[in-house]
Every structure is written in structure tokens, then in C-alpha cells.
Amino acid sequence: MIGFTHYLIFATLLFGIGLFGVLAKRSAVAVLMSVELMLNAVNINFVAISKYIVPNAGVGQLFALFVIVVAAAEVAVGLALIINIFRQKKSVDLHDFNLLKW
Amino acid sequence: MSLQSVLSHTWLIPFLPFLAFALIGLLFHRWPKFSALLSILAIAGSFVLSVMAAFIVFTGPNDAVFEVAARWLDMPGLRVDMGLLVDPLTAVMLVVVTTVALLVQIYSLGYMHGDPGLASYYSFQSLFAGSMLGLVISNNFGQMFVFWELVGICSYLLIGFWFGRDSAKEAAKKAFITNRVGDFGFLLGILFLQIVFGTLNFNELAGQVAGYSNAAVLITISVLLLFGPMGKSAQFPLHVWLPDAMEGPTPVSALIHAATMVAAGVYLLARASFIFSSSAETMTLIAVVGGFTALFAASIALVQNDIKRILAYSTLSQLGYMVMAMGIGAMTAGMFHLMTHAFFKSLLFLGAGSVIHAMADEQNIWKMGNLNKKMPATTWTFVIGALALAGIPPLSGFWSKDEILLGAFAGGHTGLYILGSLVAFMTAFYMFRLIFVAFFGSNHGGEKAHESPAVMTVPLVILAILAVVAGFVNTPLMGNIFGHYISAPNAVHHEPSMSIMIISSLIALAGICLAWLIYQKQVISHEALKERFSAIYQVLYNKFYIDEFYALLIKYCVDGTAKVLEWFDLKVVNGAVNGLAYLTGRSGYGLKYTENGQVQTYAVYMYAGIVVLLISALCAVFTVLA
Numbered sequence: 001m002i003g004f005t006h007y008l009i010f011a012t013l014l015f016g017i018g019l020f021g022v023l024a025k026r027s028a029v030a031v032l033m034s035v036e037l038m039l040n041a042v043n044i045n046f047v048a049i050s051k052y053i054v055p056n057a058g059v060g061q062l063f064a065l066f067v068i069v070v071a072a073a074e075v076a077v078g079l080a081l082i083i084n085i086f087r088q089k090k091s092v093d094l095h096d097f098n099l100l101k102w
Numbered sequence: 103m104s105l106q107s108v109l110s111h112t113w114l115i116p117f118l119p120f121l122a123f124a125l126i127g128l129l130f131h132r133w134p135k136f137s138a139l140l141s142i143l144a145i146a147g148s149f150v151l152s153v154m155a156a157f158i159v160f161t162g163p164n165d166a167v168f169e170v171a172a173r174w175l176d177m178p179g180l181r182v183d184m185g186l187l188v189d190p191l192t193a194v195m196l197v198v199v200t201t202v203a204l205l206v207q208i209y210s211l212g213y214m215h216g217d218p219g220l221a222s223y224y225s226f227q228s229l230f231a232g233s234m235l236g237l238v239i240s241n242n243f244g245q246m247f248v249f250w251e252l253v254g255i256c257s258y259l260l261i262g263f264w265f266g267r268d269s270a271k272e273a274a275k276k277a278f279i280t281n282r283v284g285d286f287g288f289l290l291g292i293l294f295l296q297i298v299f300g301t302l303n304f305n306e307l308a309g310q311v312a313g314y315s316n317a318a319v320l321i322t323i324s325v326l327l328l329f330g331p332m333g334k335s336a337q338f339p340l341h342v343w344l345p346d347a348m349e350g351p352t353p354v355s356a357l358i359h360a361a362t363m364v365a366a367g368v369y370l371l372a373r374a375s376f377i378f379s380s381s382a383e384t385m386t387l388i389a390v391v392g393g394f395t396a397l398f399a400a401s402i403a404l405v406q407n408d409i410k411r412i413l414a415y416s417t418l419s420q421l422g423y424m425v426m427a428m429g430i431g432a433m434t435a436g437m438f439h440l441m442t443h444a445f446f447k448s449l450l451f452l453g454a455g456s457v458i459h460a461m462a463d464e465q466n467i468w469k470m471g472n473l474n475k476k477m478p479a480t481t482w483t484f485v486i487g488a489l490a491l492a493g494i495p496p497l498s499g500f501w502s503k504d505e506i507l508l509g510a511f512a513g514g515h516t517g518l519y520i521l522g523s524l525v526a527f528m529t530a531f532y533m534f535r536l537i538f539v540a541f542f543g544s545n546h547g548g549e550k551a552h553e554s555p556a557v558m559t560v561p562l563v564i565l566a567i568l569a570v571v572a573g574f575v576n577t578p579l580m581g582n583i584f585g586h587y588i589s590a591p592n593a594v595h596h597e598p599s600m601s602i603m604i605i606s607s608l609i610a611l612a613g614i615c616l617a618w619l620i621y622q623k624q625v626i627s628h629e630a631l632k633e634r635f636s637a638i639y640q641v642l643y644n645k646f647y648i649d650e651f652y653a654l655l656i657k658y659c660v661d662g663t664a665k666v667l668e669w670f671d672l673k674v675v676n677g678a679v680n681g682l683a684y685l686t687g688r689s690g691y692g693l694k695y696t697e698n699g700q701v702q703t704y705a706v707y708m709y710a711g712i713v714v715l716l717i718s719a720l721c722a723v724f725t726v727l728a
Contacts, residue, residue, distance in 0.1 A: 019709065023702055031702075098699030 007048035015041035028085065028092040032078045039071045108154045109168045112186050115151050115196060116239060118144040119232035126225040134220035138211060141224040145204045145231050152196035152235075159193040160587060169241055169305065180296055187241030187304060190587035194437065195238040195369055198444045199362045201568070203231045205561040206357040209452050212558035213353050213459055223263060223351070230256035234362050238369060242302040243292045246370075250288070250330065253363050254281045260358060261350040273346035280343040284333015291326030295377075298323065308376040317381065324377050324384040327370075328391075335367025335421045338395040342649055344418055348410040352455030355410060360417045360451050361444035368421065368440050371428040372588075379431060389429025393521050396422030398646070400528040404535070405642045408465045409454045412536050416491065417447055419525060423506060426518060432509030434585040438576050439502035441584075445572050446490035446499055449565035453484035456558050457540065460551040467536055471543035476551040479559040481541050483566040488537055490569040492530035492610045498573030500607070505576065508602050523609050530613025538621035 014037055021034025043064040050060020086092050122144035126137040159166065171185025188196075207227055214223055233252035240246035255278075262274030296302055298319055299310045314320065331337065336344035347359045358364070371378060371388065378384055399418035406412045420443050427436030458465055460477060474481040490499035503526060510519040553559070576584035619625045632639050641647070696707075 023705055023709070094701055097701065101697055101699030 004048060004052040007044060007052075011041045011044040011048065014038075014044065026093050026095060028082045028094055028097075029079075031094065032075060032082065035078075036071060036075065039067055043067050108151065109158060109188055110170070112151065112155055112168070112188050112239065115148045115155070115200070116232045116235035118147045119228040119230075119235065123225050123228040123232060126221055126228065131221040131225065134224075137221040137224045138207075141228045142204070142207050142211075144228060145200060145207055148196075148231065148235060149200035149204045152193070152200045155188055156193040156197045159188060159190050160583065167305070171241055171303075175244070182244035182302065183242050184245050185241035185303075186239050188239065191369075191372055191437065192238055194441055194584075194588065195365075196235060198365075198441050199231070199234050199238065202357055202361045202444055202448045202565075203227070203234075205565060206353045206448065206452070209356075209455070209558050209561040210351075210353045212555045213455055214351060219263065223260075226256055226259045226263070227354075227357075230260065230358060230363070234366070237366055241304060243295060243304075243307075243374075244302045246373075247285075247289060247292055250334070250366065251285065253358075253366060254278065254285065254334075257281070257347070257358050257363055260354040261347045263350055263354065267349065270349040273343075273349040277343040277347050280340050281333045284329045284331075284340050287326050287329025288333070291323050291329070294319075294323045294326060304373060311376050311380055314380070320377070320381045321383055324381050325387065327374060327377060328384065328388060331367030331370050331425065332391065333367070334370075335364050335425060336395075336418055337367070337391050337422065337425055338398055339648070341395060341399065341418050342652060345411055345414040345645070348408075348414050352410065352451060352458055355414070356448040356451030356455065360413070361448040364417065364421055365424075365440050365444060368424045368428065368436060371425065372433050372437050375428070375433050378428070385429050385431065387429070389426050389515065389518060392422045392425030392427070392429050393518050394422070395419070396426060396525045397521055397528075398422075400525045400532070402642055402645050403532045404528060405639055407467055409457065409467050409470075409536065409540060410451075410465055412467070412532060413447070413450055413454055416450075416529065416532065419529065420447065420491070423503070423522065423525065426522070427506040427509060430510055430513050430515050430518060432506060432513070434576070434589045435502065435505035435509045437588050438505055438584055439499075442490070442498035442502040442569070442572050445565055446487045446497075446569035449483060449487040449562060449569050450491065452558070452562055452565065453480050453487060456480040456554040456562065457484075457551075459554055459558070467540040468543075470540040470551075473541045473551055477553045479553060479562065483559075483562040484541065485537060486566045487569055488533040490573075492533055492614060493526055493606060494610055494614075495603070495607055496570075496573070498569055498571070500603075500610075501573035501577055504598075504603055504606055507606055508599060511602055512599070523606065526606055527609045527613045530610040531617050534614045534617035535621050538617055542622060 018034045018037030018039075018041060021037065022031055025031050025034060046060040046064045046067070048060075050058060050063075054060070082092055085097065089096055119141070122141045126140060130137050130140060159168075166189070168188040169185060171183040173181070174184040175182040207224070210223070210227070214220055217223065230253060233249045233256055237246055237249035237253060240249060258274050258278040261277050262270050264270045265274075292302065295307065299307055299314075301307060301310070311320070333340045344359060344364065348355050350359070378388060396419045399415045399422060403412050403415035403419065406415060420439070424436045424439050424443070427433070427439060456477065457470065457473060457480060460473075460480075461470060464470065486497070490497035493500045493503040495501075503522075507519055507522050507526075510516075510522055620628050620631070644650070696703075
């Protein structure tokens with residue numbers, strides 16, 4: 001039987017994968033995708049907690065919907081930035097973007 | 103106008119010169135002649151009022167006091183009034199100040215003729231006259247201190263009147279700073295009085311001090327107050343400014359630095375005698391300071407060559423005499439000497455001014471000579487002044503000096519009596535050294551000289567008359583009217599002693615004869631004397647090296663402290679500020695390598711930060727739970 005704990009463990013793993021991607025992937029697109037993974041891990045937590053702790057309220061589900069919408073908007077902005085960066089440098093490797101330093 | 107209503111108009115006495123000062127300064131400074139006239143008219147008005155007020159006071163009962171006051175400053179713990187106090191002491195000072203000021207201002211018409219700063223000269227003179235009259239008419243210490251400082255600033259302005267000369271500027275600064283040292287102690291004394299007795303009014307204080315018995319407090323207050331007279335009346339060790347103050351125009355030296363302002367200290371000793379006499383220790387200190395200054399300055403005057411400096415040291419010496427009189431409790435004698443001294447010393451200074459004017463600003467007595475032929479009026483008035491100063495009967499100086507010597511002798515201060523007699527001998531000697539060298543000497547420096555105009559000689563003659571007759575007001579011939587009105591509350595009246603009179607006259611005559619033998623007959627060569635006693639001569643000629651000593655003191659103590667503080671400022675204060683900036687800079691320089699521009703590095707920092715926060719939050723929760 002799959003229970004609350006499984007959801008939390010799953011969400012944690014998913015968050016960990018996303019975090020690894022954000023910190024370690026070189027491609028800016030991959031980093032953006034990893035951010036989505038982290039957001040989705042949070043969404044799973046919202047829904048799971050909503051289901052198991054306050055079953056009748058449905059606030060978690062609603063919040064997850066908000067996160068999805070905001071994430072979609074964020075991806076749109078993020079991709080637009082990446083396209084613009086690509087036009088400037090012919091690269092999406094984050095290691096090439098270190099202009100703002102000492 | 104009835105005589106009594108004069109007293110209620112005494113506020114006009116200081117007000118008229120102040121008005122003249124304001125009018126000249128604001129409106130009429132472009133018309134020097136008119137400014138001079140305005141100033142002289144104002145002081146003449148004050149003179150007339152003062153004489154009327156004095157007449158009323160000296161014909162009334164001897165304890166009559168006219169006092170009015172208006173609240174000027176009122177706050178918790180301090181109340182200062184602006185008021186008038188007219189009693190015999192004030193009346194004498196009013197008459198002396200206005201008489202001398204009036205004559206000096208008239209004399210200045212001739213002496214300062216054609217000076218480009220004539221209008222400002224007269225405005226300063228008016229300001230001085232107003233301040234000095236305000237000082238003597240004050241009924242409390244607070245108001246007195248305000249005017250005390252005002253006369254100080256006038257002294258500064260007039261010493262530095264020819265500010266183009268470096269020596270005049272230096273002298274003005276020296277006078278002001280030395281006076282400030284004394285005034286600081288004076289102000290502390292006044293504040294002490296306010297704290298201890300809760301009032302600054304002279305009459306209220308007199309009552310309270312009489313019933314006060316804490317000797318330590320009285321000594322502290324009276325010694326602090328004594329600093330004021332020591333600065334203003336140039337008593338040792340704050341005497342150094344007065345000889346240098348001779349850089350000012352000679353009429354200024356006559357008025358401020360001989361007759362009136364420097365007497366303010368003596369006046370204060372008399373006005374506040376109820377405080378000083380409450381402490382026997384302070385009285386001894388006053389007598390010793392005065393006596394020492396008298397002897398010290400007289401010995402310096404023996405060898406000076408500058409006509410004004412001789413008179414300046416003579417003034418120091420005579421002020422010491424008056425202070426000594428105050429110290430031995432002979433207040434009547436001290437005030438009496440103040441009055442006669444004001445007349446004959448201003449006469450001597452104005453005479454010296456007349457000589458300097460005629461000699462085209464030459465002040466060295468050895469470059470004068472034979473002036474008696476060319477300038478008879480100046481010469482003979484000067485001789486009268488010198489005779490009065492030397493104490494030859496029946497001139498005024500004889501009576502007042504004799505009074506002091508009598509007070510010292512009869513009061514049991516034999517040491518001070520001998521010292522006073524010695525000073526009298528030296529005084530007669532140096533004055534007649536000056537006269538025999540400058541006026542009757544065989545040097546022919548005076549050939550070109552010419553007699554000064556009447557506007558200068560008439561004041562000389564008037565002062566000469568006063569120098570002759572002013573002494574009679576306190577002689578048995580006129581029933582000691584002066585002493586009847588002006589005396590300390592518990593003063594002992596000493597009967598005049600014929601032997602003391604004769605001895606002091608003989609001493610003065612001996613001084614004159616010695617000067618005559620050395621400088622006129624040249625029986626003893628003064629050059630040989632100078633050779634023989636060259637060590638003493640050098641010490642005296644260099645004024646006991648007091649100025650050099652002060653210069654050293656300033657060099658090592660003041661400049662040394664300044665150097666230490668400069669080091670502290672540069673190294674410690676600046677060092678702390680610079681060190682902080684250096685630390686910030688270096689740490690930034692080291693930490694900048696953490697900012698490598700990589701967005702993922704920053705993400706790691708954020709994550710690490712969250713982890714740290716989380717762990718600490720968990721720890722906190724578990725600590726609370728456990």
C-alpha cells in the first residue's frame with residue numbers, strides 16, 4: 001500500500017535530482033528543466049499533504065495549480081532569456097557566462 | 103533738575119559714551135572730526151553728571167546708597183541683574199574715570215591729528231569709557247564681569263590700534279590672552295559665589311558673607327576672585343602684558359593702561375573687600391603679591407631706556423602699592439592712592455606723549471635732552487607729575503603714599519613698610535633719572551623739538567593742578583573727608599604720624615638727589631656703574647627674563663602637549679579610522695574570489711545557507727523539546 005511517507009520520499013528524491021541538475025548541469029536549458037523538477041517535487045508535497053493532513057480543504061491542490069501556472073510563465077521568461085543569451089554568445093553553456101565577477 | 107533726581111539719571115553716565123560709540127560706528131565714521139566732537143561731548147556729559155552725583159554722595163550721610171536694578175537673566179540657580187549702585191566708592195571712580203577720559207580725549211585731538219583711523223579711535227575710546235563706567239557702577243558681580251570683559255576687548259582694540267605694526271598686534275594678543283587667564287579664575291570665583299550664596303548682588307553678598315564661617319570655602323572663593331585683579335591690574339605673575347601694551351597710542355596708555363582700566367582690579371578689591379577681608383590668608387597673599395610686584399617692577403624701571411616703558415613699570419609698581427594697601431586692610435589708603443595716581447600718572451603719560459609727538463616718535467630717553475628749553479609747558483607739568491609720584495610734600499602722591507606706609511607701619515607690617523619705603527626711594531630715583539636725562543640732559547637730541555599745541559598742553563596743565571591738589575581731600579586740613587566716606591567697615595583709623603611723613607619725604611628727596619648726582623652732575627659715572635654691576639644690570643634690563651621664561655614654558659609645556667596630542671591624533675585616532683578602512687579593504691580583497699560570476703556557484707551558496715539555517719532551526723527545536 002502506498003502511503004504518505006512514500007509520497008514524501010518520492011518528492012524528496014525528485015527535489016534532490018532537480019537540485020543536482022541545477023547545480024551541476026552545464027547547459028542552461030537543462031538547468032531550467034531541473035528547476036521544473038524541483039517545482040514539481042514541491043507540487044507533489046502540496047498535493048500529498050493536502051490529501052493526508054487536511055483532506056477536505058483542497059488548498060494544496062489549488063496551490064499546486066498556481067505553482068504550475070507560475071512555473072509555465074517562468075519557463076517562458078527563462079527560455080526567452082536563454083535564446084537572447086544564445087544570440088549573443090552562440091553558447092548555452094553556463095560556464096561561459098561569468099562576466100559579473102571581480 | 104533737582105540734585106536728587108540726578109541720582110536716578112546716573113544710568114546716563116555709562117549710556118552716553120555707549121551711544122556715542124554706536125552713533126560713530128554706525129553713522130558718522132566717515133566724518134572723523136564730527137566723530138571726535140561727538141565722543142568728547144558724550145564723555146563731557148558723563149563728567150558733569152558724575153560730578154553732580156559725587157557732590158550729592160559726598161554731602162549726604164556716609165552710608166547712603168542709591169541702588170536700582172532690573173532683572174536681566176533669570177534661570178534656576180542663576181539670577182543676574184543689571185543695576186546701578188552709587189555709593190562713595192563708585193562716585194570717586196566715576197569722577198576719576200570721566201575726568202581722565204575727558205582730558206585724554208581732548209588731548210587726543212592734538213596727538214592723533216591726521217591719523218586715518220581717527221573715527222574708529224574715538225569710537226573705541228567711547229566704548230572704553232562706557233564699559234569702564236558701567237563696570238564701576240555695577241551693583242553685582244555678573245554685570246561687572248560683562249563690563250570687565252568689555253574693557254578688556256577695548257584694551258585689545260586700542261593696543262592694536264596701529265595694527266600695521268607686528269609688535270602692536272603681538273602686544274594686543276598678549277594683553278588679551280594674559281587677561282583671559284586672570285578672568286578665567288575671576289569667573290570661577292563668581293560662579294562659586296553664586297553656588298554658595300545664591301546671589302551676586304554686592305550688598306546681599308556682604309550680609310551673607312559676614313554670617314558665613316566655612317573658612318576653606320571663603321579662601322577658595324577669594325583666591326579665585328583675586329585672579330581678576332591680578333590679570334587686570336597686572337600683578338605678578340600676570341604682569342607681562344602691561345609693558346608691552348605701550349605699543350598703543352600714548353593717550354591710550356595714559357587712560358587705559360595707567361589711570362583707569364588697570365585700576366579696575368584695585369577697585370574690585372575695594373568693592374569686594376567684604377569677601378577678601380573675611381579670610382586672613384587671602385589678605386596676606388594680596389599684600390605679598392602687591393608688595394612683591396611693587397618692588398619687582400620698580401627695580402626693572404631703574405634701568406629701562408624707553409620713556410613709555412619706564413612709566414609702564416612705574417605703573418606696575420604703583421598698582422602693586424595699591425594692592426598691597428588693600429592686602430593690609432588699608433582700603434582708604436589704597437583707593438586714595440588709586441585716585442591720586444590716576445591724575446599724576448595720566449599726566450606723566452600725556453607729557454611723555456607730548457615729548458614723543460615733538461620728537462617724531464622717538465622714545466629712547468638717551469636720544470632726547472634739553473627739552474626744557476624747547477617745551478617748557480610739557481617739562482614743568484611733567485616735573486610736577488614726577489614730584490607727585492615721588493611723594494614730595496605737599497603734592498598728592500605724598501599724602502596717598504604716606505597713608506599706605508602709615509597703614510603698613512601702624513598695622514604691624516614692618517616688613518612691608520620697609521619694602522614700601524625702598525620702592526618709594528627707587529620710584530624717586532628712576533623718575534628723576536628720566537627727567538634729568540630726557541629733559542635736562544646734555545644730549546642734543548631735543549634741538550628740533552617744538553612745544554605741542556594748546557589742545558595738548560591745556561589737559562597737561564589741568565592734570566598738573568589736580569596732581570597738586572587732589573591729595574588734600576584726605577588730609578587733616580580738610581578733615582579726612584575721603585576716609586570718612588570710603589573705608590572698610592571695620593577699619594582702624596591711624597593717626598597721621600609726623601615721623602613717618604618726614605622719613606618718607608627724606609627718602610624721596612634722597613632718591614632725587616642720587617639721580618641728580620649721577621645723571622645731572624655726573625659725579626658718579628652711570629657707565630661705570632653699569633660696568634661694575636653688569637650682571638645685575640643685565641637681569642634688570644631684561645626684566646628678570648620673565649618673558650623668556652614664559653616663552654620657554656609655552657615652548658615646552660604648551661607646544662609639548664600639543665605635540666603629544668598631535669601624535670595621538672595622527673597615530674591613534676587617524677590610525678583607528680585608517681585601520682578600519684584597511685581591514686575592510688583587505689577582507690574585500692580576499693573575499694572577492696568567492697564571487698566568480700558563475701550562477702551555479704551562487705546557487706550552491708544559497709543552498710548551503712538554507713541547509714545551515716535548517717540545521718540550526720532543528721537544533722533549536724530539539725534543544726527546546728529536550
